[in-house]
Amino acid sequence: xxxxxxxxxxxxxxxxxxxxxxxxxxxxxxxxxxxxxxxxxxxxxxxxxxxxxxxxxxxxxxxxxxxxxxxxxxxxxxxxxxxxxxxxxxxxxxxxxxxxxxxxxxxxxxxxxxxxxxxxxxxxxxxxxxxxxxxxxxxxxxxxxxxxxxxxxxxxxxxxxxxxxxxxxxxxxxxxxxxxxxxxxxxxxxxxxxxxxxxxxxxxxxxxxxxxxxxxxxxxxxxxxxxxxxxxxxxxxxxxxxxxxxxxxxxxxxxxxxxxxxxxxxxxxxxxxxxxxxxxxxxxxxxxxxxxxxxxxxxxxxxxxxxxxxxxxxxxxxxxxxxxxxxxxxxxxxxxxxxxxxxxxxxxxxxxxxxxxxxxxxxxxxxxxxxxxxxxxxxxxxxxxxxxxxxxxxxxxxxxxxxxxxxxxxxxxxxxxxxxxxxxxxxxxxxxxxxxxxxxxxxxxxxxxxxxxxxxxxxxxxxxxxxxxxxxxxxxxxxxxxxxxxxxxxxxxxxxxxxxxxxxxxxxxxxxxxxxxxxxxxxxxxxxxxxxxxxxxxxxxxxxxxxxxxxxxxxxxxxxxxxxxxxxxxxxxxxxxxxxxxxx
Numbered sequence: 392x393x394x395x396x397x398x399x400x401x402x403x404x405x406x407x408x409x410x411x412x413x414x415x416x417x418x419x420x421x422x423x424x425x426x427x428x429x430x431x432x433x434x435x436x437x438x439x440x441x442x443x444x445x446x447x448x449x450x451x452x453x454x455x456x457x458x459x460x461x462x463x464x465x466x467x468x469x470x471x472x473x474x475x476x477x478x479x480x481x482x483x484x485x486x487x488x489x490x491x492x493x494x495x496x497x498x499x500x501x502x503x504x505x506x507x508x509x510x511x512x513x514x515x516x517x518x519x520x521x522x523x524x525x526x527x528x529x530x531x532x533x534x535x536x537x538x539x540x541x542x543x544x545x546x547x548x549x550x551x552x553x554x555x556x557x558x559x560x561x562x563x564x565x566x567x568x569x570x571x572x573x574x575x576x577x578x579x580x581x582x583x584x585x586x587x588x589x590x591x592x593x594x595x596x597x598x599x600x601x602x603x604x605x606x607x608x609x610x611x612x613x614x615x616x617x618x619x620x621x622x623x624x625x626x627x628x629x630x631x632x633x634x635x636x637x638x639x640x641x642x643x644x645x646x647x648x649x650x651x652x653x654x655x656x657x658x659x660x661x662x663x664x665x666x667x668x669x670x671x672x673x674x675x676x677x678x679x680x681x682x683x684x685x686x687x688x689x690x691x692x693x694x695x696x697x698x699x700x701x702x703x704x705x706x707x708x709x710x711x712x713x714x715x716x717x718x719x720x721x722x723x724x725x726x727x728x729x730x731x732x733x734x735x736x737x738x739x740x741x742x743x744x745x746x747x748x749x750x751x752x753x754x755x756x757x758x759x760x761x762x763x764x765x766x767x768x769x770x771x772x773x774x775x776x777x778x779x780x781x782x783x784x785x786x787x788x789x790x791x792x793x794x795x796x797x798x799x800x801x802x803x804x805x806x807x808x809x810x811x812x813x814x815x816x817x818x819x820x821x822x823x824x825x826x827x828x829x830x831x832x833x834x835x836x837x838x839x840x841x842x843x844x845x846x847x848x849x850x851x852x853x854x855x856x857x858x859x860x861x862x863x864x865x866x867x868x869x870x871x872x873x874x875x876x877x878x879x880x881x882x883x884x885x886x887x888x889x890x891x892x893x894x895x896x897x898x899x900x901x902x903x904x905x906x907x908x909x910x911x912x913x914x915x916x917x918x919x920x921x922x923x924x925x926x927x928x929x930x931x932x933x934x935x936x937x938x939x940x941x942x943x944x945x946x947x948x949x950x951x952x953x954x955x956x957x958x959x960x961x962x963x964x965x966x967x968x969x970x971x972x973x974x975x
Contacts, residue, residue: 392647410907422509425515425634432471433525433627435737436707440528443470448774450619451476451652460650462623465531466759466770467807471623479658485647486664489585489612492642497582497610501557503639508648510635512549515542526596527760529624531770533807534760536723541596543801544706544889546933549596549604550894552913556608560917569957575924580917584611584666585887587659589680591671592618592772593726593830599628602669602909603646609916614665616649616656620772625650648844660684667691667916673828674901692915693903694896696828697856700730700849701885702871704842704862705739712861713747716834719859719885721768721812729857729879729886732829733818735837735845745795745816745836752796752834755812758804768832771808780810780831783824787835792817792824797832820851826856842871850876856898859885878902937975949975 414753432440448463455461459473469591501761515522523537524737532540541925560580563870590598599615606613617625625648629917633643639918649655660668660683670680684691701719703712718730736744757768771777777800784798797813813833818825849858857879860868865882872880878898879888906912924933937943938950952971959965 415838421635422506422513425510425631425636425638426520427514427627427630427634429521429525429627430461432528433624434521436524438759439467439469440464441469443469445470448806448808449484450757459918460619460652462529462624464528464759465620465772465808466527466761466804470527474622474626474650476619477649477655478651478659479654482649482651482655482658483662483664485649486585486587486614486659486662486723488644489614489647490664492644493582493585493612495611496607496612496641496645499610499641499687501560501608503641504708505553505556506608506640507635507641508549508553508608509603511600511632512546512553514635515546515549515600522596524761525624525627529621530592530595530721530723530772532760533769535768536769537596540594540723540727544594545597545600545604547892548601551609551908552604555893555910556605556913560609562875565612571923573926573930575926577922579920579922580609580914583916583918585612585614585664586916587662587665587668588613588615589656589659589668589670589672590615590617591728592620593723593728595621595624596628598671599625600632603632605907605913607645608914609913611662611666611916612645612647614647614649614659614662616651616659619650619652622650627895653795656680657683660689661687663687665689667719669907672696674903677903692897692905692907694728694856694898694907695901695903696830696854697729697877697898697902698826698828698852698854699729699857699859699877700733700735700852700875701731702735702845702849702858702860702862703737703740703744704860704867704871705737706863707740707861708863709740709744709747713751715885716744716748717751717755720834721752721832724769724771724810724829726772729889731834731859731885732836733825733835733848733852735848738838738840741836741838745814746775748793748834749814752814757801757809757812759807768812769809770850771810771831772806776830777808777810780829781831783829784813784815784833786824786973787815787824788820789958790822791837792822799925820848825851846871846874850874854898855900856902857881857886857888859883862926876900877944878906935975943975944973 445468450461458472458476460476461473462471486897523534526537526541527534562577562579564577567574603613607696628649633645636643640805667690668684669692674695677693677695681691749750755767758766760769793813793816797811801809801811816836818835818837837848855877858875858877859881860871861883862868868882892908893911895911897906952968955968956965956972
């Protein structure tokens with residue numbers, strides 16, 4: 392019976408999805424195709440695209456490449472090329488170009504903006520492989536990880552904005568009181584101007600397009616400072632966006648890309664042409680961004696990572712959860728701000744879960760994503776992250792944790808930045824790995840006895856981005872989720888919040904503040920203006936003569952009576968004040 396019901400539910404779900412898909416496709420009309428040329432290196436699917444290989448992968452070498460960022464393939468150590476380390480003056484010039492382009496763009500209709508995003512979406516859908524290959528080369532992730540974390544998320548973001556963005560930014564009427572009943576009150580969402588984005592290196596394609604899609608739809612220009620560790624791919628991604636703008640007759644200068652080091656990011660924050668800054672990265676750098684913005688009273692949105700817990704209750708289906716846990720931990724080599732950093736197992740399922748997950752992780756294949764052999768886990772993006780991970784694992788082992796799989800750098804692939812997929816059991820809250828973001832392929836497993844114990848472990852952390860709870864009862868999972876201090880919670884699923892782009896994305900505590908995505912994210916990119924108008928043109932506000940300057944002797948008593956009439960707690964109090972208002 393359960394099987395039949397599951398099949399029926401699946402059929403209904405597919406039917407609904409097909410109807411919605413056809414409706415969305417039918418209503419959008421023809422979408423222009425665009426062609427974007429790739430360089431030979433960008434097109435190549437060979438393991439190596441250059442002859443120079445570096446063990447250190449030093450992105451800054453003022454002797455060999457002055458004024459340049461050296462770009463490496465983190466899976467091979469191959470030098471991909473260099474990009475400009477832009478000066479403060481060059482950053483200001485780019486922001487100025489964006490500002491000038493935005494003056495015309497802000498006057499465009501939502502339909503005109505939708506057309507640009509539809510062109511962009513069509514290109515992404517039709518060129519998934521090219522994007523994933525370039526992404527794999529620059530960030531070391533397997534193509535499947537790029538498909539899931541870069542392509543699918545970006546398509547969902549653009550699709551949401553196209554379908555629902557106008558409704559989110561439409562004039563929103565607000566209720567009035569008896570005092571202002573003759574007025575219409577509403578909020579309007581106007582373009583803010585130029586949005587500055589400082590993007591991290593873990594998902595270079597999505598972290599760029601995510602904010603471009605929402606930023607330009609809200610009527611803004613967008614200037615993106617890409618990470619110095621994943622700058623090589625930015626030129627291709629920028630060509631695509633600009634081709635979409637040009638195809639619809641708009642100024643390609645609306646979107647700018649900044650390459651360089653920390654100085655370029657600081658210049659973007661300080662630029663007088665930038666109206667708001669969106670930053671994704673570490674809490675330490677986030678504080679510097681906030682400090683820099685404060686000097687100019689410039690608003691910021693900070694998304695600063697997390698230590699997301701996965702709570703597995705005693706009645707959970709272990710067989711179903713192990714694949715989800717592995718995807719949550721090892722996707723993109725664990726370089727996920729909302730990845731699973733802590734697996735919290737109840738006593739009854741602990742041993743079964745550990746044995747089954749160890750069996751899976753022991754079989755994971757690791758290596759260069761564009762190599763001759765298929766791989767499950769790719770490379771880390773930055774050399775220093777390897778040291779951070781090792782320090783956290785070593786600290787945990789010194790304090791009583793046990794490594795069941797992995798636990799060290801994988802040196803089988805030359806200079807490539809690989810850390811073995813790791814399972815660590817016996818983790819407790821006193822260990823650094825329980826408190827500090829790993830951002831690597833390490834499954835840190837805690838053991839708890841009951842709900843209260845689990846919640847103490849979950850909330851004993853400075854981060855609060857996301858969380859997920861797995862148990863037999865959704866109602867119980869929801870109750871547990873409500874007691875978790877985080878910006879997002881999934882019940883019996885992992886990270887689907889991010890594929891529901893109607894929901895805001897963000898956290899609390901050291902995970903930052905404010906939100907991306909959803910109506911909240913779009914509106915955060917706008918000047919939110921409160922407007923009051925007369926409902927009827929000939930009924931306007933007039934100041935009672937008794938309150939006009941110079942105020943009459945009984946002006947105060949009149950005001951008191953007016954307050955009682957409108958806000959009095961009883962009918963008799965309100966009625967008694969009428970005479971005083973009429974005959975002050």
